[in-house]
Amino acid sequence: MMPLVFTLLCLCVLKMGGFSASVTQATVQSELQCHDWGVWSEGSVQVYDGEVAYLYCPLFSHPTLYSYNQTQNSRLSLLWYRHTHTQELEQPINLKLHKLHKDREYLWIQPASVLDAGLYTCMLRNISSCVKIGVKLEVVQKDGECDPRAKPHLNLTIPFQSERTLTCPDLNTLTLPNSTHSVSWYQSCRTTLFRSDRELKGDGLVIYRMLEPYTGLYTCVVSYQMNGRTLNFTRSINVTAVVPDVGPKVPIILNPASDQIFTVTLGSTVNLSCRVYLPHLYEEKQNIWWTVDNKTVEQLADPRFRSPEATLFSYDYGDEIKERILYVMDFSSDDLQREFNCSARNSRGFNTSRAVLRTEPYVPTLELGCGLGVTLALMLMMFVIYHVFWLELLLLYRSWFGSDERYTDDKQYDVYISYARNSEEEEFVLSTLRRVLEAEFGYSVCIFDRDSLPGGNLMESVLRCMQACRRLLVVLSSDCLCEKSISLLECRLCLYLHHTSRAPLITVRRRALSAPCGDIAELRNNSTSVRWHGARSERTDSRFWKLLRLALPLRPLALGKRLIDSTSSHSDLASVATRYTQAQTVSHSRRSKGGRGGTRHLGVRDRSGRRCEQKGRGCAICVSFQESRRIWGGVIATQWNTHLHQPVANGTTPYNMHNSNTAPGNDPGSDPSSDLCPCEPINNNLTNELQTTHC
Known part of the structure; x- marks a missing residue:
């Protein structure tokens, strides 16, 4: 009997051990098959310290993949985990705590504190599949009742002169208790008395006529009682005024214009700009694209052509000017034969414009730069050489061309x-x-x-x-x-x-x-x-x-x-x-032929009817000069032998010779029998003129 009981106990233990091993293996296999989508790319959820926070599972942001009702039918369980910097593994969230509440695809924290910040993971799993994604929660301190630096939860555009009612975002998703709640509104963190064109109605704010001063950041604060505590829920809306959706709203292509020509360089990267004016249309996406030979860049499938998404160039109350650039690498002569078109479309119409290309004339920039550099270097070198060796250069120039x-x-x-x-x-x-x-x-x-x-x-x-x-x-x-x-x-x-x-x-x-x-x-x-x-x-x-x-x-x-x-x-x-005698003879013969109207040479003058004699020798040279009293002073009359001619009334000038050792009264030149030959003085109007003559 005893051996039979022992055998049955052993079989039971082995059976239970096999079952545990199979369960563990299935669990490990399911964990290995869980697909991780990483962290939500939309950014973290920001909440103020001491206020209500909710986390939305990003897996349900794609309704075509997952929806909460379908997951319930597929027996997929929604689980929440939390990972902090002090923990290496994800820990399941204890929903038995009073501050944590799960409502469909939302996880509510009422209220959130700094200790609640971290990475939260929502997981959908069953026995056969598993998928998870993480979302970050940031808890920040609030600066007063309203923070002007708050990140808006909603961007809202309202046309001018139109009516719109503002409701506090996520208020419908908040599970409120049976007690009453209140909603307070602020504009740019100022408690504004809303009147005239604006009015508070229930939980919302009605703007009857949108004007420019009504733009800005609006903040709504929801307050309610729960478990004997007052909880707040804050949301922000950024309101922007736009032009009304009236009139023609067809896109206008500004660039390329009808008469514009793009200059391109062969072998380089060419940038073709398409700039389009897009009138404002409410909640409508407008498209801009380039086509090459009536094919988009995606359809062309040529790596040389690339066109990123359009960028905002300017913004004016909803009207936008966007620019999209087409890059053509290694531009060739065959590309000149292609047709490049810029197109834009919205619900009101379509517009297109063709870009006309022309090759840029070749400018030898490198050659010109090198030539200019060499010229400047030569000029600088020549300037230095001339500055240092200017005397040698002048002497060399004179020796060649002088x-x-x-x-x-x-x-x-x-x-x-x-x-x-x-x-x-x-x-x-x-x-x-x-x-x-x-x-x-x-x-x-x-x-x-x-x-x-x-x-x-x-x-x-x-x-x-x-x-x-x-x-x-x-x-x-x-x-x-x-x-x-x-x-x-x-x-x-x-x-x-x-x-x-x-x-x-x-x-x-x-x-x-x-x-x-x-x-x-x-x-x-x-x-x-x-x-x-x-x-x-x-x-x-x-x-x-x-x-x-x-x-x-x-x-x-x-x-x-x-x-x-x-x-x-x-x-x-x-x-x-x-030589002077020969020159005098030649000059005398020329004057004789030319008469009195001939050229007069300095210091030589012909005397008609008189011959100059000196001891039987002809007069060789007659030299005459004049000098002012400032230079000569008064020393000439007593210092040097001179011939002084003094003008008289009838035009006849006597010839006198003064010696430095002879008194004026004993002038030997007054003797008519003197052998010195008289020479005619130069006719001059100046008086007291000193003239010296040598024969």
């Missing part, structure tokens, strides 16, 4: 050097200035003490030497304008020649002058000034010699020494006198 003055005038020397007669200045002029100009640069230099003929009138000799030179160079120093010095005479003669015959002047300053006088200032103002910088200027390629060469006549380098030694200056001056 003219040699030796072939255009009858001058004997290139430069006349005037300096103070002291040991320091003489050493600089003879050892440095003369040596470099003659030996290194090939200039012919005239120095009066070296190249003048002995005897004769000093002033006339200096003047004759200066007139035989192309440039006049003055070495400035404190001693060059000493009283009764030859350097003073040279300086004043230089100024005279500059004012009368435009002789170019050059001044060389070795050091700063202690007290410059008026003559030196006038010299510097009318001359090219070059400064000697001591040891820095000794090299022939220094700035001093370059500036000096620039002021002197053009002369090629490496000419070597002069053919005639500078020490034999008397022969040079003799040749100069011979």
Whole structure:
């Protein structure tokens, strides 16, 4: 008997164990088959702390898939779970709590607190299927009775001059107790006394005539009693005024216009814009699309063509301007033959417009940019080169395009050097200035003490030497304008020649002058000034010699020494006198042929009926010049030998010679038997004019 009982007990235990294993396996299999839809994409549910909150199961937002009545017939159970950040697994919600209430597809929390925030999951399941989705609950603190930053639960548009009744959203879904409830309305969180065009009726707010001031955020607060507590339920409505649905409402295509041409570039991505004006139509969706050869982008199935959804360009009381862009990648010449149309449609009509395309002319932007960059770089480089080497460039230009003055005038020397007669200045002029100009640069230099003929009138000799030179160079120093010095005479003669015959002047300053006088200032103002910088200027390629060469006549380098030694200056001056005699003879013959109306040369004048004789030799040169009293002062009459012509009443001018050592009353020139030949003075209206004549 006992073995039989033991055997029956073992069989029962094995049977029950098999049943438990099968149930566990079925449960695991059902959990593995539960399809998770993730978190609801519409966003989280926001509720104020201490107010009533409800959660709607998003599975029923698609009636074609699930509806609450069908789930009851299919024996699908609706279960709610909660997942918090402190829990790893979903926990089933205890509906036995007084604050939690399940009503069909809603889960009510009366009231909600900060601890109730989290992720809630609604699940539909039976033995064969399972599906779930999550929805987030956010509990925020309320700023007073009304929060102006609240997210609206409903967006409502009301046409101008129309009537509309506002009802508190979700009020019908709220399971209210038998006790009474109240509804309070606010506009922009202000307790407004609704009158005139607005009135409170029951739980709603009636707007009899919609106006612009009535737009904004409306808030309704529902209050009721439950379990001895006052509970609140808050909802917000955003009211917007729109134009009425009257008049023509056909879409208007603004772009592309009838006369608009799109310029495209081959091989690039082309953007074609379609901009449409859409009049407001209540609760109606209006469409905008592109077609290529009468096919939409979806029908074309070409990856080169892409057209995103239309974007809002502007909004004006319900009237919208939307823009939709067609992107064509790697635009080719074959695409120019296609037909691109922009179309728009609503319940009132249809409109379309064709986009006209034209290739953009090729603009060599890269080539132009590179060329401009190279040009600017070259200009900058040339500017820097000219700024640094401007002297060398000027000398190079003169050597290429300059003219040699030796072939255009009858001058004997290139430069006349005037300096103070002291040991320091003489050493600089003879050892440095003369040596470099003659030996290194090939200039012919005239120095009066070296190249003048002995005897004769000093002033006339200096003047004759200066007139035989192309440039006049003055070495400035404190001693060059000493009283009764030859350097003073040279300086004043230089100024005279500059004012009368435009002789170019050059001044060389070795050091700063202690007290410059008026003559030196006038010299510097009318001359090219070059400064000697001591040891820095000794090299022939220094700035001093370059500036000096620039002021002197053009002369090629490496000419070597002069053919005639500078020490034999008397022969040079003799040749100069011979050339002047020949020039005078030619000029005299030309004037004889031309008569009195011929050209008059400076310092030479024919005297009809008289011959100039001097010890049996003809008159070679007659030199005349004039100078103001400011320059000459009063020292000429007693310092140098001059020929003074004074005008008389009948036009006849006697010839007188004054010597610095002879009194005016004992003038030997008054002797009629004098051997000196008289020369006719230049006719001038100025009185007390100093004229010097050399025959």
